[in-house]
Amino acid sequence: MSTDDKRIREFAYQIWESEGKPEGQEARHWEMARKLAEAEALAPKKPAKAAASKPAAGKTLNGKASDNKVAAPKAKTKPAAASAVIPPGEKSVKKPRAARKPPAV
Structure with missing residues (x-):
């Protein structure tokens, strides 16, 4: 069995x-599965992050040295908690809200 057949079977x-x-x-x-495996085989492979994301050392497109610093990537937010996910077909149970204070006059 070829690796393609194994992937299709998976x-x-x-x-x-x-x-x-x-x-x-x-x-x-x-x-x-055959169509998925075919699409997967045709998809371009991702280049290595280290080689692809680093710019040339200290030079800009016009060949001059630059003092610009590259900002660090922002932190990703955390995914929603698993307990907050409601399966399809089930109703969510809402907690009652606390009573609001009347506006000051």
């Missing part, structure tokens, strides 16, 4: 599991 299995392991859908899952 994709087909993942699709089958994600759909709740239905019976009689093998051909459809296999075709979907």
Whole structure:
């Protein structure tokens, strides 16, 4: 079995599991998996981050040295807590709000 066939088999299995392991859908899952593997093979490979992101040492496009500093990347925000995710078909339970104070007169 080639690596392509193994990858298609892995994709087909993942699709089958994600759909709740239905019976009689093998051909459809296999075709979907084949298309995914084909697209994956055609996708351009990501270059190494270190080599691709570093500019030439201290020179700008016009060849002069620059004093500009590159800003550090911003920190990513944390994903939502798993407890906040509500599965489809289930209603969310809202907490009652606290009573507001009347405006000062």
